[in-house]
Amino acid sequence: MPPVEKISTITEKGQVTVPKPAREALGLGYGGRVAGERQRQTASRAPSLDV
Template sequence: MSSIHELATLTSKGQITLPKSIRQALGVDTGGKVAFELRGGEVVVTRAEFEHEDPAIGAFLGLLEADIRAGRHLQSLPDDLVRAMLANAGHAVNLDEEIDGEVAL
């Protein structure tokens, strides 16, 4: 493997953008996961495969995603929710993003 040297700038929120050459070398794209490991004074970045902590929930979410992508089992849901789910299938989700509007539990 050839050596790649790139620089990235840390934002005020502690975020960086992985340079394109690094993303390509790791084989990650939008929504891809990377893992960070601190070894001595160095940080090693590797591609990570995301698995839900609970295998049953992970399997359920996988089946649900496949159904959403295929458009199956969505007849009983409101049309606007179905459209939003289909429009967002395959899009990265930022769980730290602020929620607009009110939330009722």
């Protein structure tokens, strides 16, 4: 799978829209949850796992 590089902007309310190509690549749909992780100077996103 080729890398998906898109830029999102954080709104005044602290919300972020995940671009459609990124949602499709991550298998995210309506109501999907995303966890973020900071690594050095970059951030990564992955689908959150509900336990």
